[in-house]
Amino acid sequence: MYIRFGDLPEGGKSYNNETGTYEAGVSCYRAEWQSSDRDVICVSVPSDICIGTINQIADRPVYIVTGDLLDERGGDGEPLLINVTAEYVGPVEIVNYCVDED
Secondary structure (H helix, E strand, C coil): CEEEECCCCHHHCCEECCCCEECCCEECEEEEECCCCCCEEEEEEEHHHCCCHHHHHCCCCEEEEEEEEEEEECCCCCEEEEEEEEEECCCCEEEEEEECCC
16 A cells, blocks of 8 residues: 555656656555554655654645556655555554665
8 A cells, every 4th residue: 555645746746855856756655554443554664764754744634545656766765656546544643664675
């Protein structure tokens, strides 16, 4: 499952503020439900950007996103999707965890 913090970008590409360029697709995070009533989401964040990531974006609306996964990663090592659709999740508790991406 993939989630996105914030609305889908117009044009289908996320903007990388650090480089001043557009990504190849829409940035998102791998995630999984951590409770049977779907009120807790555990978010996988690449280890090199993990510290403080969720605190910076947790106030944005959360969407479950589907689409085609690109081989290319975003500027922060996050997955990128194309042909994306999004469904608003509603209020959830976000749990942040770090992973070493292969």
